Amino acid sequence: MHFRKKHSLPGPFASPWLVIGAAVILGVVVVALSVRNITRSEQYMANILLEKGGSLIKAFEAGARTGMRGSAFRLQVLLEEMADQPDIDFIALTDREGNIVAHSNNEQVGKRLFGAEVTTDLLRPDTRPRWSIFGQAGKRYFVVYREFAPLQGRHARRGHMMPHMRNHAWDNWQQPDGPPPIIFVGFDVQPFEDARRQDKQHTMTMAAIVLLLGVAGFISLIWAQNVRRARKELESTQALSDEIVSNLPEGLVVLDAAGDVSFMNNAARAMLGDGTAAHDAHEAAASCPPLPPVLMHAVRQLDTQHILSGRETVLSGTGGPVPVSVTGACITGEDGSLMGKLLLLHDLSEVRRLEEEVRRREKLAAIGSLAAGVAHEIRNPLSSIKGYATYFGTRFAEGSEDRDAARIMVQEVDRLNRVISDLIGLARPSDLSLKPSRPESLAENVLRLIRQDAAGKNIDLRFAAADDLPQAVLDPDRVTQALLNVCLNALDAMESGGVLTLSVDTDSTSSEGRRLLRFKVRDTGCGITPETLSTMFDPYFTTKSQGTGLGLAIVHKIVEAHGGEIAVQSSVGSGTEISLILPLEPQRNANS
Template identity: 45%
Template sequence: MFVRKKHSDLPRIFSPWVVIGSSLILFVIVTVLTVMNINRQRAATSTVLLEKGQALIKALEAGSRIGMRGRFAQGIRLSHLLEETAKLPGVDFIVVTNPEGGIIASNDFDRIGATFLPGHGDRVVPSEHPQWFMDKGADGASLFVVYSEFRPIMKAGFREHAQTMRERFLAFCPARPSPPPMHGGVVHPEKMFIYLGLKATSMEDAQKSDLMHSVVMSCIVLFVGLAGFISLFWAQNLRVSQRLLSDSRAFASEVVANLPEGLVVMGPDGEVSFGNESAVALCAPETTTSGNAAQTDTLMIPEEIRPVIDRLETERVVTEQEIVCTFEHDREIPLGVSGARIITEDGRFLGKIIILRDLREVRRLQQEVKRKEKLAAIGSLAAGVAHEIRNPLSSIKGFATLFRARFEPESTEHGAAEIMIHEVDRLNRVVTELIEYARPSRIAARDTDLGTMINHSLSLIQQDVQRAGVRVETDIPEDISPVFLDPDRMQQCLLNVYLNAVQAMPQGGILRVEGFRAPDGRFGMRISDTGKGIPAQDLPKIFDPYYTTKNRGTGLGLAMVLKIVEAHDGEIKVVSKEGEGTVITIILPQKGGSARQVT
């Protein structure tokens, strides 16, 4: 016997497609968050560099104004200020241009007078507020260029100093063409723009670091999320598997515990490790049959089964064999015994399983079938023989009656004729019983008062009872009536039982008739006597036709009793002990068919 896994689809709340879909959604969310984080970091870095450029531009404007006010500014040019400022860390270049892009001042003197264009070649229009764009330096490095209008000259609130400021600014700047005019009260030597190139290496490094950090964190979050989904999926499957395993164990336990056959499991050491209720009932009837493993120590394996167990040492399966086993108190029970070895898929031997099937009911049914077949054959034979015998019996009786009339009553011939007539009547009565037994029993059941029927049947044997010196006792409860039966056929049944009881008490005794209601709702009659009883070896045969222990009798009385009871869908039980008496119990259903026929 192999223990095989049962492959079945587990019910899953989270299917693989759900996990895949959830993973994709998580990936999209993590990617969006990563991009947003990178953009936020880039914007923050851009803001810092823009503020730094704006601060330098303000400082240059302030420095230019201070230089123009003091006498120490003579001989100092704006380019020198730009050159010194460009030496600050992170500053690549500083240029001041006119609206046409011509460079007015620069930290690189060689570029003065040239035209400034961004690396991308597009002109940009500065405004009052600082702006920025990305560009490439001479070495190819990325530059963060901040640009805006350059306003070193004050507004016209100080007209008395405007001309002086203009002259000083012209002196502060390199040699230039004629100075621009003043408009609207503001000194405009000319509209100027400043471009401040800051090295973006630190920003790029920070962005790369942030990008790497964001990617790593995103991968970690994605991995943790996927692990969470997979863990949830596995946990759900584990819970479902555990529930299915628990249900399977409970189902298997109930099936094994309630099997009608006895099941005994033996370990590799040959010791009994488990026995279900049926096995305990068979092998340990004195114990409480709950099928628990704690009771396996009380299981007594009959010696008759040992050959089957020994065969399992070399054979994998032993087919069922019928064995009559002897248990305690010398009980003999026919069993169908089969067995198998318990082997796992990898070939490990776990033990043996023995199945015990109680064959008592099967044997009883087999005997019942044989008895019915025998009765049917006898009935058919009797019916045929009866018809063949009755015709000559009528002729014999007619001639005997004629002979008796011709002789004197006191003569021997008259007596012989009387004997012939008496024997013919007896044979005719036997033939009548044979025909009655062979004829199908047709039941016409109706509501009947049980007490009235029993009293009427007892009145029919009143003379026999008085002649034998038998006392009759009855106990019929009033609440038992009415009952559903055929009163005529049941009286015939009771008469046969009464006559057998009276004949079993030739020296007198007690014939007791009781009516009762069974716990299952059926009703019954119990007829008991104090006669000589029936020997134990004769009890199985008393309902067989033509079986009798009397010198005079046909052996059909109790056979007719059984036939009538079975026609009522009832049952009959006989308990007898030799020398003490016999008790016959007839149990009938409360309701039955109105016209049942039994052959």
């Protein structure tokens, strides 16, 4: 027997569309959150630069208000000093046409700050700081800009300027009645873009990690579900297989590679005489009785034969000797190594019983053929013998030895005639006359027939019937004959008095699904020896000096004709109980 290991694990992709859908949803969520995070980060960095640029503009406006009391030179110096910070590329002041009127690099004055495409309509400046990214001379700048209004502070308002503040500088930078100039603070855009790029990379990396972790977690969840489901199915399958193996009608014995018994089901335990039953596989493996020598010999034979089939032997079972057929095989792994040995024990008790039944039927058939050939030939001379014996008996005086001899001759002829009648009745087919009958009425009638014989032997007759007994379809005459024969045998077993109990009840449903009726005859006589139990229903077997040996054989035939069976329980000195178990409804072939 080759044992192949199968590795079958539940896959996490048992439902691929579910995984794909979950991954898509998770991906959309992660991408949306990443985009939102990147946008917020860019906005945060832009706000920082915007606030810094706005602060510089306010500082320059404050300086401009102070510088107006001096000269434009001071304002230029202030402009250059403020633009001399590491992250500031320039500070410029332009008119509405984009022409530079002041610049941190004095050489740029009079030029256009940006190209012609950057117009006031595009910039839409007002009093609030704005930002944008522009390019100039192949370089890009983060530019914060707004209208330049140094005279709109809290110390001076448009239209209410102090006379000493009107000077040449203000006249150059802003006409009081004209549109205000625009001030630009240019930052190097490279740190902003580097930070934005790093933030994007970090955000995308984290998003990818979150996505992978989410998909992995979802797959792990499905995997765990499948594993849990597979474990439950495995436990259910294992419990079912353990239940099946433990309750197999065949005996099963498993040995490990060392030859020790590792498992034994209940049938094998019963065959080996162990009355304890294992309730599960662990118990069946934990408490295994030792194997008898005959089975150990079979195990040793497997070392050379590998397969053992059809070896018949007898084991000491719980109910007595059990004939079994032993089949064995070696269990090997994929690499050919020995993993253990297997013994299968088939109970042959039913086979032996059927064989014995066949032999008994063959014996009855032989007796029937003999009876059919000679019964009529014997009966005719017996009639003549009885007639002449009766005639000669009348020729002798009453009380003479010759008259007694003639009477004994007539009695023996009558007994021989009854034996022939029983023999013919045993040999011919049983033609049953089935009709609905009350089983308790049949039993009471039998007790009435044997009441005189029981009273003569000081035997107490008792009757018991179950409540609500149903009618049974049977042959009342044949069943009465069978019960009468069994009861007469019970009376003969109680020579010094006793109790004979006849009870009627229903038995559990048979394996064919039929309801059964049971007549039970119990006596307190001498009992039956085990040797006699196996042959008590054979024709001509008797333990009585005046018996013919056909009474119980006829009982067996009547019960068999009804499709029933006979159960006998007896122990020497404790009495005997014989049960006639009949179906409540006949079989289809009851008359055959």
